[in-house]
Amino acid sequence: MAYTIEGNTGPWEIVVGLEVHAQVISRAKLFSGAATDFGAPPNSQVSFVDAAFPGMLPVLNQECVAQAVRTGLGLNAQINLTSRFDRKNYFYADLPSGYQISQFEHPIVGTGVVEIELADGSTRQIGVTRLHLEQDAGKSMHDQSPTKTYVDLNRSGVGLMEIVSEPDIRSPEEAGAYLRKLRSILRYLGTCDGNMEEGSMRADVNVSVRKTGEAYRTRCEVKNVNSIRFVMQAVEVEAIRQIEVWESGGEVQQETRLFDSARGETRSMRSKEDAHDYRYFPDPDLLPLVLEQSWVDALRAALPELPDTKRARFISDYGLTPYDAGVLVAEQSTALFFEAVAQGRDAKQAANWVTGDLFGALNRTGTSIETSPVSAENLGALLDLIADNTINGKIAKQVFEEMVATGAAPAAIVEAKGLRQVTDTSAIDAAVDAIMAANPDKVAEYRSGKDKLFGFFVGQVMKAMAGKGNPALVNTAIKAKLG
Amino acid sequence: MISDFTLAGARAALRQRDVSALELTNHFLTAIDTLNPVLNAFITVTPDLARAQAAAADAALARGDHGPLTGIPLAIKDLFCTQGVRTTAASRILEPFVPPYESTVSANLLRDGAIFLGKANLDEFAMGSSNATSAFGPVINPWTRAGDNRQLVPGGSSGGSAAAVAARLALGATATDTGGSIRQPASFCGIAGIKPTYGRCSRWGVVAFASSLDQAGPIARTVEDCAILLGSMAGYDAKDSTSANLAVPDFAAACRRGVKGLRIGVPREYRSDDMPAEIETMWQQGLSWLRDAGAEIVDVSLPHTKYGLATYYIVAPAEASSNLARYDGVRYGARSQGADLIDLYENTRAEGFGAEVKRRIMIGTYVLSAGYYDAYYIRAQKVRSLILQDFTNVFAKVDALLTPTAPSAAFGLGERMDDPLKMYFNDVFTVPANMAGIPGMSVPAGLDANGLPLGLQVLGKPFDEETVFAVAQAIETAAQFTTQPSIRAKG
Known part of the structure; x- marks a missing residue:
């Protein structure tokens, strides 16, 4: 069922394209040797090139090129063996040279595709128009002085990949799924850390609305939305705003808008008439970028297994549901953790423990899989204790909580707390006898046909055995003795 | 007589310890003290630095541990x-930089x-053909017309470099050439200069x-001196x-190759009706010198030459x-305060840039603007390819080309200032080499009727400066150009 927004004139379809700016992971900037560490003191990572001193020239960082090509390959995209850098000219205090070096006409990566999974289990293909390399600008800080603006050039010249999607996205959910998937791919590739809070991944959201079957109507671009949740909100509120404009007889104007997350609205930033004329032209300081096919092939051969492939493998090799597999591959670290637990064990059981108990514990304690108090090795050991009947499932939950609290190995916890499962039939028989002796009336009722009381006896016996009785043996014993 | 030294001669004298680097340096510093107030060839003179470098050079020479230029005093165009x-580009906006x-x-x-x-004067940001656009005042040509002491321009943009070398204030100078800024001032000042391959x-x-x-x-004063200097300046x-990863040849050796058997092209499009007859005569003289030296003269055609200047004045601005956008008063250089950021930009750039620089920024901004980009910039780039193709075609048939360097001798200070187009016309013969990226050299060939020097231009194949040097040397040898400018250092 397609997502629509119900207006006064009936349902409206929304059309969304995303432009994602992803900071390239590399030690040095795109065209200078300055470092790129986040959080360094202001203006401590600035070369003369970054500050656009007279006579300074850009030299392309090959590692950034490799990262862009890896990303392109990860997006199943065409790699353009010849691309070019252009200058995008505009004045701003945090743009030292007065132009941004970008790729306008000939990007390094052409069309590709991202497959997204939706909550109802369906998948959709979102087209990628292009990916190009460009420089990031510095940061203007307006809050340091009542009268002055401070400029930090640490970010000036850091490599960005601008990844432009086709207008294929049709709902806020799809926008979120696309961004999550894109971020997942970037993280798998190690080409961008995808950290939207630190600004290393930023999104501009192009939104328009239309009646089903219509051509595209005028779009607005919502700038610099800095979380996936906000992107989803921005899509919705901007679509609703446009529907109101159209339905009140107005016309949506092409413009750039800002998303105000506090007020949950978008505001006009500049109209089409005020749009910059960037005067793009080929940067004469740089030669066309020409790549060898063999180099691209070598990068392709060295790519890690990406989420889609991994997900398919988890489904086929481990027999997981598509949903569980999707959850487990979203983050590479989770997938690694899961595989370490599942190795040589019941994979479905491993998946249940990871997505259920472990995720719950991580959420509760505010930790991540990388810093999990329960190691994959220990969770695997816990599953082994269940499998070899050392403990039963119920005790296992108790042991797991102890593992979360202390980080200890499950065997040690079982020994220390005496949680080993009782499989000694004489001990079980004794416990059953005691319960039957204490409840002659219930025994009589059961024997006169009240089958439902079986559960009562199981519960009482297990309670008497402090939960440690082997459930199957307990059942057998009760059945035998009650007759 | 130190003033008579060529760079090669001074180098030999230094190595033989006939003269010390400090003596040379002091000589030139004194000459600059005397003549710079007249010529304005230097924006900044660095006597202390020069003497310290000279002392180090003398120590090196004493150890026998000298490089190709040890002890040679030079002027450095204030664009380097x-x-x-301090490096000003002859602009107020970089005055404190x-x-x-x-x-x-x-x-x-x-x-x-x-x-x-020290740092030689130039047209502001190298934009000009007269050195009159410098924010530090015009440079005066050491030459004057016979019987007429009115001041002449040295050409531009490397006018300070050319005037300093011509007036014997330095043994050589660095310069830059975007549309003729080395070759035209060399021609106007009766000295040699080469724009190597891009x-x-x-x-x-x-x-x-x-x-x-x-x-x-x-x-520099001679072809060989230019070859020695380029040998040090060049390199990957x-x-x-955009730097070429090629070994630097022995340019000085190439000067001695001779031109026997070389095919020298004469592009017919460089001949125009309004070209002064004495320039045509000088050109023919140059061709006959080369013929006498054993070269074969071949008529060739560069059909797109006539679009060169118009195209250049789109591409360069x-x-x-874009290149000058960085001069915004934010990080370095001059700043004029403003109420807000836009105000600061406008005030800084309005006060920091001179009229010619502003004109070119305006032209450049216009030709890159939406709606005009295709008609101007894209078309200019296409024509540029055709100009390069012209040269590629003729260099399949000839080894080098010979043309006049400039359409006139040095003109008077204040002349041609009213009409930028007249000024731009100075570059008509030099611009194509920049558009095609090929090497071009101006060598003094003789005097016009007023006693002013005229240069001839040798154009060569990409990265074949060696042939250019050989041809220029043949002309220099035949021309026996010994006349000296009226304003020059002596002693």
């Missing part, structure tokens, strides 16, 4: 960033032992005018992505408009 020495780095070309010269006397010298640390056209080169530089 020099570490710790002291670079914390040394350009690759000037660093190469220092590596080889050169002494820097990519031969690193542009790193040279204040950019038009990045796809700018190329550094030397100005990983810091300039387009790149300049």
